[in-house]
Amino acid sequence: MPFAVYVLALAVFAQGTSEFMLSGLVPGIAHDLAVSIPAAGSLTSAFALGMVVGAPLVALLSLRWPRRTALLVFLVVFLLTHVVGALTTSFPLLLATRVLAALASAGFLAVGLATATGLVAPDAKGRATSVLLSGVTIACVAGVPLGAVIGDLWGWRAAFWAVAALSVPPFTAVLRAVPAAAPDPNAPSARHELRALRTPRLLVVLVLGALVNGATFCTFTYLAPVVTDVAAVSPDLVPVALLLFGVGSFAGVALGGRFADTAPTRLLGAGSVALLVGWVLFALTAGDPVVVFVFAFVQGALSFAVGSTLIAQAFYSASAAPMLAGGFATAALNVGAAAGPALGGLAIDAGVGFRAPMLVSAALVATALVVGGAALLVARTRKAVRATTT
Template identity: 65%
Template sequence: MPFALLLLGVAVFAQGTSEFMLSGLVPDIARDLGVSVPAAGALTSAFAVGMVAGAPLVAGLARRWPRRGALLGFLGVFLAVHVLGAVTDSFGVLVVTRVVGALANAGFLAVALVTAAAMAGPQAKGRATSVLLGGVTLACVVGVPAGALLGQLWGWRAAFWAVVLVSLPAVAAVARSVPGGAADAERPALRGELRALRSPRLQVTLVLGALVNGATFCSFTYLAPLVTKVTGLESGWVPVVLALFGAGAFVGVVLGGRFADRRAGAVLAWGGGALCLGWGALALGAGTPAVTLGLVLVQGALSFGVGSTLIARALYAAPGAPTLAGGFATAAFNVGAALGPWLGGTAIGAGYGYRAPLWVSAVLVALSLVVAGCVGGRREGRAGGRPVRASPSA
């Protein structure tokens, strides 16, 4: 695997830290800028909206640019808005920086997915995807707690400066290590990419990605109250549980990358089934600390193992849309990341308790399995009952 992929992973780590770190900084931001806590919490929503809307849009705009130039441009914008966010005293300006930062993040990730797949080779897209998503999982395990600690020690602005400092080496690394020029000339026309996006296999994969990622963030968002209210552990255990989930996610991404290129169907079928059962088992056994701690680790691994495989499958499903496929995959997963917590919060608000998000997650994964099963059955029917030849995207 090219070393440049690891350098792209460093940039994704910095951007993932920026996306998630506000969870520990909202009270300080609200107090410093003189707004309410719910208003400060809207900064997270602003970033999510920017990711969903920006991924396909910015990827489409950037498709004519050399990939190295596009990556450097997105990183430059990302750095600039974080510097502005770190020095501003205006909440309105801070909101704008979060939206623009999300657009830059979405564009970078969409182009990085395609660049990584091209650098790794046509049969190693799963492994390339796992390297990039490893940056996201490390952001959950290391970056977010570190950002919260910096906020406690030196204020929320220190966390923004830290993201800038981590991103700077990535700029130099991309400029020196990411190839450009010849590979960019082979990019298909926009009309051809748009036609390729109509692939039923791609569209189904995006739906599955939204459902699985929705299940992941539905439960992940409410792990803290689950641990303290249902499991009965002290609040000091919450960072431990979050770290366990993140550690499991990192393992899942690594293992998913090893099998996504050759055994994607098996990963999705067996991993998806285990993921569905695991959410239900956690809901039933959440009152026992050992069960909670063990299954949180397992569910983190399964969630990101299946999720990373689906992203790789999206790239395989649309070879004619190398740039836009990555953008739409990013958008679909962020739709799930926004929808899942809302569904979990709705279930809690309806009085079903803090186990409810786990059951919602189980239902979402079960729905993804039903959709995949129906599509697979229809495909076999069209083939006249003959087995469909295996491929990396199968």
Template identity: 65%
Template sequence: MPFALLLLGLAVFAQGTSEFMLSGLVPDIARDLGVSVPAAGALTSAFAAGMVVGAPLVAALARRWPRRGALLAFLGVFLTVHVVGALTGSFVVLLATRVVGAFANAGFLAVALVAAVGMVPADAKGRATSMLLGGVTLACVAGVPAGAVLGELWGWRTAFWAVALVSVPALVAVARSVPGGRAEGTPPALGGELRSLRSPGLLVTLLLGALVNGATFCTFTYLAPLVTEVTGLDSGWVPGVLALFGAGSFAGVTAAGRFADRHPVPVLAGGGVAVCVGWCVLALGAGHPVLALGLVFAQGALSFGVGSTLISQVLYAAPAAPTLAGGFATAALNVGAALGPWAGGTAIGAGLGYRSPVWVSAGLVVLAGAVAGVAWWGRRGVGREVVRG
């Protein structure tokens, strides 16, 4: 794998840290800026919404830009808004920086996905995708806990400064290492790219990505109350449990990258069944600490392994819309990241307890399996487009 892929992963690490770090900073932000905790929590929703809306829009805007220039522009905007966010005393300005930062993050990831697969042979998209998404999983392992510690010790603004500082070497690295030209050939017309995205197989793959990612973040969002209220562990275990899930995620995308290109059907079918069974076992056995901790790692690995494979299949299914496919894949993942926590929170709010998000995760994976089954048996060629071979 090209070294430039690792550098792109560093930038994705910084952006992933920014996306998820507010979970531990919301109370401090609310006190400092004089707003309610729910209002401060809207900062996370604003980022997710910006990712969903921004990914396809910004990808369309940047489709004819040189890839290095586009990556530098998006990363530069991302860095700048974090500096502004660290300095501002206005909640409205901070909210605006989260939306703009999400647009920049979405644009960067969409272009980076295309740049990554353009650096490798045509049959290695899965490995390239897994290496890039390793930055997101490392953000869960190290970035988010580190942001929470910085916020606890020196205030929430320190976490914003840290993200900006990590973005600086990534900016330099992209400028020096990522190829500067456009993709070979003339990009297809925007209308042609959009028409190619109507492929039933591609739409099914995007839906599956949203459902699987929704299942992942449904449980991940509520791991803290699950391990303290159900498993019975002390709150001091929470950062370690979150890091354990992140470590599993990194292992999952790494392993999937070795098999997703040549054996996508076994990875998706076998992994899908395994992840569903895992959520069910976790829901039933969450009261047993050793079992619960083992399953946290395993579910992180299985969920991100299947999820990263689905992303690579989006890129395989849309060769005529390379940049927009990356944008829509990014949007689908963030639809799931918004859907899952909402569904899990609704279950908890209905009085179903802290195991209920895990059952919701299992249900979302079952729904994904049903969608895949209907598409496969629909005899409309969807099966051949969802997975190669």
């Protein structure tokens, strides 16, 4: 695996830390900037919206840029938004920096995925994708807790400064490790890439990615009250559950990287069925403290094994449009990351209790299985029809 792919993963780690750490900084931001907790919480929504809208849009706008140039520009913008965020006393300006940071992060991830898959052999896209996404899982394991600790000790502004500092080494490393290239006059146009995206297989992959990621973040968002209210475990052990989920997600990405190129259909089928069964069993047995910690690891592993494999399949499905494939894959995952917790919250508010997110996760994975199974059946039927008519 080229060293540049690991460099890109380091930058994704910094950006993942920024995206996820905000949940622990909301009270401090609300107090410091004299806004309500819900208003401060909108910073998270702003980042998610920026990722959804920005991923395909920014990828499209940077289509003709040399990839190293695009990566460096996105990194600089991301870094500067955190510097401004750390200095500002204006909540509207902080909100604007979160949207801009999300646009830069989305653009970097889209171009980074295209770059990583372009640096490896055509049959190694899954492994390259898993290495890049390991940056997100490491952010869950180490970056987010570290951001929370820094925020508790020195305030939320210090956490923003820390993310800005984390972005400096990747900038230097990208400058040195990612091959420089002049703009290719024969590079596919935006219209060409958009045409290449109009494949039923890619559309199915994007829908599946949104559903599976929605299921993942539906339960992950409410894991703390599951631990404290359903399993009746001390709040001091919530970080342990979150850590196990993060470690599991890292293991799942590694598993996806091993099989995503050689046996993707088998991994997606078996992994999705196991994921569905796991969410149902988790919901039924969450009152047992040991079970909660076991399933935090297992479901994290299964979720990211299936999710990372789906991202790799987006590049196999749209090999003629790598930039926009990465952009739309990023957008699909963030649609799921935003919709899943919202659906889980609605189920909780309906009076189902804190087991509700796991049941919603199970329903989303079941929907993914139906969609994927139907698409596979249609594809095989068309193949059989073509074989009989030729």
